[in-house]
Amino acid sequence: MEPAATTNHTATTTADPGAGEGAVTQLAPRGTLSDPEVLQHVPGHIIPILVREFDDFKSEAQQFLNGGTPEAEFIKFRLKQGVYGQRQSDVQMIRVKLPFGGVTAEQLDAFADVIEKYVPLRKGHVTTRQNIQVHHMPLMDVEKAIRELGEVGLSSREGCGNTMRNVTGDPWAGVATDELFDMTPYAAAYVRYFVRHPTTQAMPRKVKTAFDGSDAGRAISEIHDIAFRARVRPSDDPDNPGEIRGAQMLVGGGTSIMPRLAPVLYEFVGLDDGEYLKITEAVMRIFDRQEWLRVNRARARIKVFVDKFGIDELRRQVEEELQGDWVAERDFAVEHRLGLFDEQAPAAPVSAGSPNGDVSELERFRAANVAAQRQDGFVAVEVKIRRGDLSPEQLRGLARIMRDHTGAYARTTVQQNLVLRWVREESVYDVWQALREIGLGDPGSREIEDVVSCPGTDSCKLGITSSMGLNQAVGERLSEMAIEDPLARGIHIKISGCPNGCGQHHLGAIGFYGASIKVGEHTIPAYIPHVGGSFEGEGVAFGQRLKLRLPSKRIPDAVERWIRHYEADHTEGETWGSYIGRVGTAHLEAQVKDLSMPADFSIETMNQFIDWNRDVPFQVIRGEGECAV
Secondary structure, eight states: OOHHHHOOOOOOEEEOTTSOTTOEEEOOSSSSOSOHHHHTTSTTOOSOOOHHHHHHHHHHHHHHHTTOSOHHHHHHHHHHTTEEEOSSTTEEEEEEBOGGGEEEHHHHHHHHHHHHHHOTTOOEEEOTTSOEEEEEEEHHHHHHHHHHHHTTTOBOTTSSSSSEEEEEEOTTTTTOTTOSSOOHHHHHHHHHHHTTOGGGSSOSSOEEEEEESSTTOTTOGGGSSEEEEEEEEEOOOTTSOSEEEEEEEEEOOBOTTSOBOOOEEEEEEESTTSHHHHHHHHHHHHHHTOHHHHTOGGGOSHHHHHHHHOHHHHHHHHHHHTTSTHHHHOOOOOTTTOOOOOOOOOOOOSSOOOOSSOHHHHHHHHHHHEEEOSSTTEEEEEEOOGGGEEOHHHHHHHHHHHHHHSSSEEEEOTTSOEEEEEEEGGGHHHHHHHHHHTTOOOSOTTSTTOOEEOOGGGTOTTOOSOHHHHHHHHHHHHHHHTOOOHHHHTOOEEEESSTTOTTOGGGSSEEEEEEEEEETTEEEEEEEEEESOBSSSSOOBOOEEOSOOEEGGGHHHHHHHHHHHHHHHOOTTOOHHHHHHHHOHHHHHHHTGGGGSOOOOSTTTGGGGSOTTOOSOOOOOOOOOSTTO
């Protein structure tokens, strides 16, 4: 859908009902729509842009650098603008929020421009929260970058801090064959209601939300602080018969050091009447008042409240909260906040390409990366992005493909990939060829070689190990193994550089989180493995932690042993999770026990004391994280 991307508008000022009481929305002068009614119908333009926030960031950053603002105070300010400190001094990470992963071709071009101008490593990173992050940016370049991204409707507002973080959703929403209905409009209204909302600016801890229209659970609702699953029920109004759209509401999920699956708060909350917004705000108000949670920010998520008091007690408090005077002061209507996106199908190609000698490769790509849409004649293509990293050339290449072969709109995924939607069936070969030209035509999205990881010590203050380096090493080993067993190919590997779990290692069929092994005065980078986690197909389940630590340089060997044993030993149709249930975790520990034995430090063993993609001996260097500031 291109009109919004090519129309120039002058800056205007409009009242925005989702920006909190009395908020004023100043829209950027280029590329950002000035009419809020039009804004509601443009994919990728969800969070209202406030020009004054860019001006404020510039002045606050300069004041901090001049010594006029204490660092602790400035950190809180920049986190609310989605700017996060790195383990490297004097550089920042910007976390750009993509609500439900939505991004336009114009926005990918803008990412490419900003990365070329301001990002030394020349790459953007797709996260497991469907954001795009850019790293290693000098502080005084940050204002320029967020201003330029804001001109195309992109926002980093509340991408960090104790706020409502990016709202995620099913990347196939609106085109999936199995969804009850498209939850995207309601997710958009939710974002617009809570961004800059006064109740959600300084909560005890961050809140992550997901929307899912299918029981397949592609948004992984269960691990979120708050989640909504599509539901319908018959109308009891004789004047308006038919079905009422609503959602099952879950509260209190999360991973990290205290993994919990979210229980159901309500089996049905209304969507079109805004009930889901009202109940969510009641939950946020209750959460915000829990001063005892603020004492230990590392353990201050909603799941801690639910774990201590139970979901029934939270429900009781919500019912009591809904009797407060504040309810009458709010506008919970969703009509003016909905994102009613009309993704327009591309025109039929004048002539579609066809394979010449590489039919088997194309069919492999079709089988692994292409899924039929519920709209006849169209498919969605999942682009496999190694380690979630995209160069400016790849970003621009994807934008061209989107303009030529899709509705010029795509969505990122929790697997750090990108879904191209509304591709005509006859254009799949042309799309594949175009992806190959920019290095993104590999088959196997969401298969075993599609390894997920967080940035780890590449940038994160809390990182212990080089999870990105291990991702590359494991991916290369898996490619060398040339695995053909369909069941083995369905194994997902997820890596986190520390126990906090940004790589979602709890959900990996094989998962690892960064640790260390002390050997005298020296330290070996290591990982603690989990096995049997799942997030699709077999449902959401946390993996079981194995009783060993594996040196980082031996992880590829351990993965190969486990996979080869599974290939040789599993019964017909026996999934990895069922196999673990049958043989037990002790069996898997025994298969790699010798690999867990630390080596003595010497010239011959020096390599084990150096982490992946590093050239100096390993040290555990952890700064003070800012997530809980």
